[in-house]
Amino acid sequence: MPRAKAKTDDLATITARREALLAELARVDEQARIAQEAARDAGRPVLLAALERVKISAIDKADARSIARALATHGGKSVAAHLASISV
Numbered sequence: 001m002p003r004a005k006a007k008t009d010d011l012a013t014i015t016a017r018r019e020a021l022l023a024e025l026a027r028v029d030e031q032a033r034i035a036q037e038a039a040r041d042a043g044r045p046v047l048l049a050a051l052e053r054v055k056i057s058a059i060d061k062a063d064a065r066s067i068a069r070a071l072a073t074h075g076g077k078s079v080a081a082h083l084a085s086i087s088v
Contacts, residue, residue, distance in 0.1 A: 043076055 070079050 040072075043071070047071070047076070 067079075074082075
């Protein structure tokens with residue numbers, strides 16, 4: 001005859017299970033945050049490698065920040081397309 005399942009609906013068991021699930025959720029949230037931060041900065045090595053290969057004339061700090069903000073806001077593809085569309 002099969003054994004009866006242990007009763008798991010008492011408050012202490014539920015509370016312990018809830019705390020374990022919340023701890024696991026916190027770990028997953030932290031992993032997601034780390035992955036999002038890494039994804040946000042994934043293009044940096046590629047951009048820096050490309051910048052190493054070209055000569056860049058003088059640029060002031062405000063313009064450099066503006067370019068960096070445009071890359072962060074609109075993404076590399078959009079900024080590259082815009083730069084390619086303007087006649088130099």
